[in-house]
Amino acid sequence: MTTLLDVADVSKLFPAAGGPGAWARIKRRFVGGPANLPQVHAVDDVSFAIGKGETVGLVGESGCGKSTLVRALTRLIDVSDGTITLGDRELARKTSRVFARDRDRARIQMVFQDAGESVNPRFTAFNAIADPLRRLRKLRGAALEERVSTVARQCGLPAELLSRFPHQLSGGQRARVGIARAVAVEPDLLVLDEPTAALDVSVQVVILQLLQRLKRDLGMSYLFVSHDLSVVRLLCDSVLVMYLGKIVEAGPAAEVFAHPLHPYTQALVAAVPRLHDDAGTQLRLSGEPRSPIDPDPNVCRFYGRCPRGMENCKAAMPALRQFGQRHVACHFAEEFLPRP
Amino acid sequence: MTDITANTATRRGGGAAALLRHARYVIGENPITGLSFGLFLLIVIAALVGPWIVPYNPLASDTSAALKPPSVAHWFGTDQLGRDIFSRVVAATQLDFAIAVLSVVLVFLIGGLAGVAAGFFGGWTDRVVSRIADTIMAFPLFVLAMGIVAALGNTVQNIILATAIINFPLYARVARAEANIRREAGFVEAARLSGNSEWRILAFHILPNVFPILVVQMSLTMGYAILNAAGLSFIGLGVRAPTPEWGIMVAEGAANIISGEWWVAFFPGAALMIAVFCFNLLGDGMRDIVDPRRRT
Amino acid sequence: MTAAPALSVEKLCVEFRTRSGVVRALDNVSFSVAKGETIALVGESGSGKSVTAYAVMGILDPAGRVTGGRAMLDGLDLLSASERQLADVRGRKMAMIFQNPRTALNPIRQVGRQIADVLIRHGDVTRKAAPAAAIEMLRAVGITDPVRRAKTYPFEMSGGMCQRVMIAIALAAKPSLLIADEPTTGLDVTTQAVIMDLISDLAKKLGMATIFITHDLALAGQRAARIVVMHAGHIVETAPTRDLFVNARHPYTAELIAATPDSATSLDALASIPGSLPDLRRADLPPCRYSERCPRKTERCAQPLPVGPPEAVHTIACWNPLPERAISAPKVNAA
Numbered sequence: 001m002t003t004l005l006d007v008a009d010v011s012k013l014f015p016a017a018g019g020p021g022a023w024a025r026i027k028r029r030f031v032g033g034p035a036n037l038p039q040v041h042a043v044d045d046v047s048f049a050i051g052k053g054e055t056v057g058l059v060g061e062s063g064c065g066k067s068t069l070v071r072a073l074t075r076l077i078d079v080s081d082g083t084i085t086l087g088d089r090e091l092a093r094k095t096s097r098v099f100a101r102d103r104d105r106a107r108i109q110m111v112f113q114d115a116g117e118s119v120n121p122r123f124t125a126f127n128a129i130a131d132p133l134r135r136l137r138k139l140r141g142a143a144l145e146e147r148v149s150t151v152a153r154q155c156g157l158p159a160e161l162l163s164r165f166p167h168q169l170s171g172g173q174r175a176r177v178g179i180a181r182a183v184a185v186e187p188d189l190l191v192l193d194e195p196t197a198a199l200d201v202s203v204q205v206v207i208l209q210l211l212q213r214l215k216r217d218l219g220m221s222y223l224f225v226s227h228d229l230s231v232v233r234l235l236c237d238s239v240l241v242m243y244l245g246k247i248v249e250a251g252p253a254a255e256v257f258a259h260p261l262h263p264y265t266q267a268l269v270a271a272v273p274r275l276h277d278d279a280g281t282q283l284r285l286s287g288e289p290r291s292p293i294d295p296d297p298n299v300c301r302f303y304g305r306c307p308r309g310m311e312n313c314k315a316a317m318p319a320l321r322q323f324g325q326r327h328v329a330c331h332f333a334e335e336f337l338p339r340p
Numbered sequence: 341m342t343d344i345t346a347n348t349a350t351r352r353g354g355g356a357a358a359l360l361r362h363a364r365y366v367i368g369e370n371p372i373t374g375l376s377f378g379l380f381l382l383i384v385i386a387a388l389v390g391p392w393i394v395p396y397n398p399l400a401s402d403t404s405a406a407l408k409p410p411s412v413a414h415w416f417g418t419d420q421l422g423r424d425i426f427s428r429v430v431a432a433t434q435l436d437f438a439i440a441v442l443s444v445v446l447v448f449l450i451g452g453l454a455g456v457a458a459g460f461f462g463g464w465t466d467r468v469v470s471r472i473a474d475t476i477m478a479f480p481l482f483v484l485a486m487g488i489v490a491a492l493g494n495t496v497q498n499i500i501l502a503t504a505i506i507n508f509p510l511y512a513r514v515a516r517a518e519a520n521i522r523r524e525a526g527f528v529e530a531a532r533l534s535g536n537s538e539w540r541i542l543a544f545h546i547l548p549n550v551f552p553i554l555v556v557q558m559s560l561t562m563g564y565a566i567l568n569a570a571g572l573s574f575i576g577l578g579v580r581a582p583t584p585e586w587g588i589m590v591a592e593g594a595a596n597i598i599s600g601e602w603w604v605a606f607f608p609g610a611a612l613m614i615a616v617f618c619f620n621l622l623g624d625g626m627r628d629i630v631d632p633r634r635r636t
Numbered sequence: 637m638t639a640a641p642a643l644s645v646e647k648l649c650v651e652f653r654t655r656s657g658v659v660r661a662l663d664n665v666s667f668s669v670a671k672g673e674t675i676a677l678v679g680e681s682g683s684g685k686s687v688t689a690y691a692v693m694g695i696l697d698p699a700g701r702v703t704g705g706r707a708m709l710d711g712l713d714l715l716s717a718s719e720r721q722l723a724d725v726r727g728r729k730m731a732m733i734f735q736n737p738r739t740a741l742n743p744i745r746q747v748g749r750q751i752a753d754v755l756i757r758h759g760d761v762t763r764k765a766a767p768a769a770a771i772e773m774l775r776a777v778g779i780t781d782p783v784r785r786a787k788t789y790p791f792e793m794s795g796g797m798c799q800r801v802m803i804a805i806a807l808a809a810k811p812s813l814l815i816a817d818e819p820t821t822g823l824d825v826t827t828q829a830v831i832m833d834l835i836s837d838l839a840k841k842l843g844m845a846t847i848f849i850t851h852d853l854a855l856a857g858q859r860a861a862r863i864v865v866m867h868a869g870h871i872v873e874t875a876p877t878r879d880l881f882v883n884a885r886h887p888y889t890a891e892l893i894a895a896t897p898d899s900a901t902s903l904d905a906l907a908s909i910p911g912s913l914p915d916l917r918r919a920d921l922p923p924c925r926y927s928e929r930c931p932r933k934t935e936r937c938a939q940p941l942p943v944g945p946p947e948a949v950h951t952i953a954c955w956n957p958l959p960e961r962a963i964s965a966p967k968v969n970a971a
Binding site: 061062171200201202203204205206208209212227228229230231233234235267268270271272273274275276277284285286287288 | 857
């Protein structure tokens, strides 16, 4: 599979608790202060690739950095370090403000979690879908209307709904507007940030099937962020598991869920309610995650919460190692590998 | 599929036609809104054509008919110079209404836009705008208005300017808060993904959302602006005689209350009260019309 | 069921008065919970599951009215009780926890004090002894360092911790009935598992009946002994959990299971539910509110729904239910 998006060593750091105020900054310049201010390592040295036509899932609990990573990939925020290469174009070099006017802006688009929040309440469905077409494809008048109609039809949105405002649409219809807006400019990569989280299960089915159809018809790749592992299992070819800013496991979705190798993934899979299982598996995570502020680079991020913690886990950060198609960042990965 | 060439207006939300239909629905729904709209219309008509349809010339004095109580010939009676009070009250509508509208538009422009920019961009824009607002709020507002008019001169333009300045902090604060809430909203991020520059987002995505809230504020400020102008005129800092203006008329008639000629101050005062009351009621009705979330 | 149930809801009817008409939110909802039993109220949005809970607790929106039925708790009809009687019962005999823990807690009051409030009002604990008792409650819900945490405010705590505090507040006076309205929606799946474990453990320890409201069928199946399926203000099916998943008889239940991602191995195998919810403002709603979208509709469905024997373990509100032991649901391909 040819690689569409290559993410290499991407990091994003934020000043902790908003950072020093204006006066504190001025003071620092004259009086001086500690060399390094405390920083939150939201995303820490993340590398992965998305192939053409592939659907990659991204899972992890809140605070693991997936929102930040996704915003960095879609160039809504800038990275602190690393490269993001789309095709043959390196994207991270330009700042996000400048990138809004870039010719490649349309190649990565995003579908947001809550379509009610992500569509301007004062825009009709038509205007919401037309906005990127006006800005990025410079369409006007009849050409614009035709394109919007086509996209709306592709996304199962009846034409008479185009003149409605978001609050006049049902949850499923709003989700379709969000999708139509994103695919209208025919992106190469579509990032979906929990697109069905707010929807009823019956509506979710329809939307997921629509997404799969669109992917085939328009030849896109997907990065599907979700906390619902059952959905990720159905929709994604491969999956990335994040914890506290790092990727701890990666591999084909079916295999990762059937035989998770990293202790965190194991706990995650054990926690998902299954229709035909009891809540028997007692693999439970206790406590809270470690602080993401200036974490010790030599200690595994999962140490302390991990059911198995050894001296080694405190001494060296486990690297993401490859085992065939699987990648795991754990010193004990070999123990869990499925026997050949 | 419906015809693509069908009415564009329908797709754009119906435009003016739908707005009018919704307006009629809202007005019909709530009798108080209907009443305030009717009153508002009356005031607008009086402002537009008042000076030309009144029975007497507002400036013509006839000292022989001075201080006559309300009668068939003079509905509101006459003042000390024999001028017909009814004609003066109606004629004054134009001036007071103009002052109200112009002050409000001015403060919406400077205050609203400054506040939205401060809330959206943050940083130094926010600091500068907020400190300006704080400085203005440090003064008792009416005293500040007095000071501005006294310093710049007794003209209608300066009254408008002074009113706008003393209302600046309110608009800036409200606009800043609303813009700040929406700064990281999903639709703003979506707008960035769609290739909008920050200024476009401010103008076309944020401002239309802040506008309804400011509109309610504008209606309330109109009432306050009239009271402000009337207050300034009352103490001699506003419009000068013989121009008919409700504030001056109340001031001129105040002394006569003691001697029993209540009508000289009463009718302009009642007009003031009704106008302010009407503008206040208007605020709620306006928001119901303008806010698309309430459209059903 | 020979012993008296902890809660018995009989023919509950609720209406809401809105600008655009009267919404018949609940129609003849009847179910019961035995002492110490955990049941789940399952349904999609608009099914009326939360409205049922709010009606029982007496905290319906002012626009809502109970137009019929009884809710018997320990011999008291909650629906016709006075506000004073309800205030006595809430906390002491029944308690509720809500979906968004951070907004359900008082943001300007320390969590320890919020628990102490309940203990003083309902728990027969003196004002002096309350703070210590509150700390013990925090410990019981698994909050580490409870002495320090008792003095924190909700905004300083994570979602999972806030939910534990809410559970502590609800269970402080040891009620015999707990209603949990989507308590883990919005929490991470790992936190969800821990919180659900906590609720189950405490329910067992206190011998407390639990009504667990959720839209997640798999979660309901894991935690509840019996499941009550709701659709458009009706109860369509109630059954013991295993029975429901293996032997779903009502067409809606079968469709719901077939739409749950966990039930399929590929996306194409998932079925969406045909049609949409009927408009509950209509005056001409058919007796079976699912009939208009049901592929198994017959002429009999225009009649009032059958009422099974009250002791029945598996009740179905349907004239044409799926045959016994139907494993797969009728498949409908989404457009």
